[in-house]
Amino acid sequence: MQVSDHDWVQPVPPPLPPGAATPPLPPAAPPQYGTPQYGPPSPAHAPIGAGPQGWTPPPRPGLLPLRPMGFGTLLWAPFRTLRRNPAPVFGTGLVVQLASAIASAALFVPLFVWIFGRIENADAADLDAILSGAVGWVVLLSIVPIAVSLVAGAFLQGVMVVEVASGTLGERLTFGALWRRAAARIWPLIGWTLLVGVVVGAVFALVVGGVVAVAILFPDPATVVVVVLLALAILLGLAVLGAWLGTKLALVPSAIVLERAGITTAMRRSWSLTNGSFWRTFGLILLVGLILSAAAQVVVQPVSFLGTILAMIIDPTAGDTYLGISIATTVATLVLSVLIGAITSVVQAALIAVIYIDLRMRTEGLDLELERHVEARESGLPVADPYLPPQAGASAATWS
Template structure:
């Protein structure tokens, strides 16, 4: 198994075979470390209650076939439940660990190697930023500065052109043409910057899961081979979203029916949201599995299947958190810039409040700080969601443990976990 950031093996148990014709990692079959003779169900008790505290034989770990039993099949969203002890790990008819619960998972890096909860996903993203701050913040800061410098120049140039000759038809035409080109260039630069951040941070987060350090140069070397495919994936998703809106709104526009147009817009928003979540894991699948665009989209769809609402909730909450963080940073600086350099309320009224260099620069500083913090959080949550879904469906935790150097992890239920 390759222990590089591309450790992921394409394919899932339901696929028959992966994207490259390989079977996914399977949990070890027939682990016989425990005694085959087990006490009847329901005889486990909590520690500290007398002679029954120590069972005559330890509980038997569930056997699994070559395809591995996914956490999603156990009926427990955490992945414990039925395999390790009756209903949700409480003993009962299934026997097992009882009130002791399952053994702690190893944690070689920023997350434990088991199905993750919401808090663990968010904590993993923040912990990676804190632990590997040199690499993470260097990438996001460099991209944020580049994007904001260009945006400030575009806003200043466009604002000056609009203000200097407001009544000149020729000037307004020149402004419209030039502004459109500059705005398009600014959007393209933001797109390229976002692609670069996504690609490189995906590699850093994948190493952080294994407890390994990362450098900016190493992340670039790992990511550059997939950059063109990632760009193609991003453009395809964007083009698809625009196409859906056009096709569903166009009938109302052609018919001159406002209600029909609004209904089409609402339907387009719902459909695009559903598709967006469905393919939200395509980017990490493409980068970590070295997959093609088509394969990455198919992998994302299969990983999200059955977990759409959960992934939607985590994604929406992450977007809300990052929006609040951005607002807390940007809006106070925006208010200060308007008060100091934009003429206050008069500047807001005549539209010149943000045309001065002082206003633009101060606002851009706030945007740089906000982007430097929020871009890694968004990228990290997406990568950890991808890893979480593969742990639940494909027993990826065993592959990650081996890549992290944990020998015989999962083969010996009595082995103590490794802290990280």
């Protein structure tokens, strides 16, 4: 009968006689399958830090992931900008809003006080002349707050572009650093904002002026109605055209600041980057605008409504108490409007910079350049500005 390995039992030696010495044990037999042999460890399993180059830590996470982003990431990234570095970001938006509000109040409050005083003390014969002069002064002085808003808005665009670009690299800049970098490109930004304002204002004035001229030349009511309807159709078509051009040229501020381009070059860059991504860019800008508008209405309108209801309940006769509550409600509404306006302007400006970086990642591989920049910076190597176009990167100054 054949005995298998599992049936084999080691024989038991017979017992030794009393007093006999224990015989030595036989040498251990080698294992059945031989002695295991272990070679040197594979380089893939070497301990971290081994090797001539050592171990480099991964890049620190920044504002944006260093890869092309999905729609949801793009949608909420501008709001993360405000949360990640709130003091300089929200502070800049607040300064911009206050600059426009203070400029308007400083000019128009004394003007209206003077106008109303003149109207109260004027004769009926002088009333028309006073009103005409008041309208002229209002139109003339409106240039000052418009100019302040123009400069402030351009500066805010530059600040937010710098904040998003530096935040993507894991940097957290202070007020001074943000403002210095944005101020270096303020004149092209003002020129671009002024160009947009002039074009929009000229088109609107041309349409409205045409309607008024036709109404004066042809006072027939039927003609006026036809002209008004035609003007509305033209304005609707111009709105569609403006939405298309605004989307195609939305990235101009980012190109001006980050690529240090002139206005014409920045327009060409924005046009080329948005090729094939028009609807995505338009949808993001529209959706964020609707979200911010709805949020502003939800915050501001209940305060105004509750203040009015409270004044009517406490003082139905519209006396001094009613006036005091109305003034307090108006002040609270204005304060909330300024705060909400600061948040809105910051988020909308940040969105443009986020879209710009994402489109460059998709079309030019900017994400790889940013990764190399961060790794070199963490290793202590000199780094150049990673946002300059490839042809300008060789002679770029150090990113600072």
